[in-house]
Amino acid sequence: MDYLNKNISINLKAIRKEKGMSMDEVAEQTGVSKSMLGQIERGEANPTIGTLGKIVSGLRVDLADLTRTPGVGVYQVNRDRLLPSKEVPGQYAVYTYFPYEKNRLFEIYEIEIEPGACYVSGAHGQGTNEYIVVHAGELTLEVDNSFYQVKQEDALSFETAVKHIYWNKGREPLKFIIVFVFKQ
Structure with missing residues (x-):
């Protein structure tokens, strides 16, 4: 579901x-x-x-x-029941844990990228920061023609006002969590 x-x-x-x-x-x-x-x-x-x-x-x-997200004390999301919100089979899949809502200043997603594939993301606008935690594999992040390596269990944050690309240049599937934070 x-x-x-x-x-x-x-x-x-x-x-x-x-x-x-x-x-x-x-x-x-x-x-x-x-x-x-x-x-x-x-x-x-x-x-x-x-x-x-x-x-x-x-x-x-x-x-x-x-x-709307229900006003309950606990709201559990079961990963095994999530369907991809974006997907190109054999390349990448994006899973939405907590989407944008007017009363929430963040979003949480998981992205899986197959070896040799990439996921291209447009700019998210001024005042948006992205926080990434890699769970499996190694991420190569391209931001404004600069490249950043993020290894398993490491994290990185950046301002998302420009187009950016998530690359899996490794031989293993890449999995990472993204938290978007919006400034008021």
């Missing part, structure tokens, strides 16, 4: 309970079957935008109320 479906799952159940509605009542108000609503709440379905439209209309909530 990706982060968006997980958010929808948790939020739909919370909204339903907050309104004191049974699954039957939500089905009646939204026109979405009780079976489909149950699958969405359990995180087993990938609802279409049409289905989400019926739910927000029937429950009289905003789409953002369903998709």
Whole structure:
């Protein structure tokens, strides 16, 4: 399950309970079957935008109320259930742990790059810093025609106002975590 479906799952159940509605009542108000609503709440379905439209209309909530990160004390992301948010098979995959949100000043991603491949990233704008921790392999980072080697278990940070390229020039798969921090 990706982060968006997980958010929808948790939020739909919370909204339903907050309104004191049974699954039957939500089905009646939204026109979405009780079976489909149950699958969405359990995180087993990938609802279409049409289905989400019926739910927000029937429950009289905003789409953002369903998709936002739930206001829970603990929000766990299981890596084995994440789907790549960007991917070129045989080259790289990007996994989103915590995406951009207006009330959060950071994002967290994991990138996997196969040997001999690279991932090109555009500039992220003034006031954005990137923090990288390499978990496996060795990263060659190209920033503004300069190259930086980041070995396994090492870290690096830089301002991301310019295009940059993540290279895996090694023979092993490369895995690293990126934290983007936005200045206020």
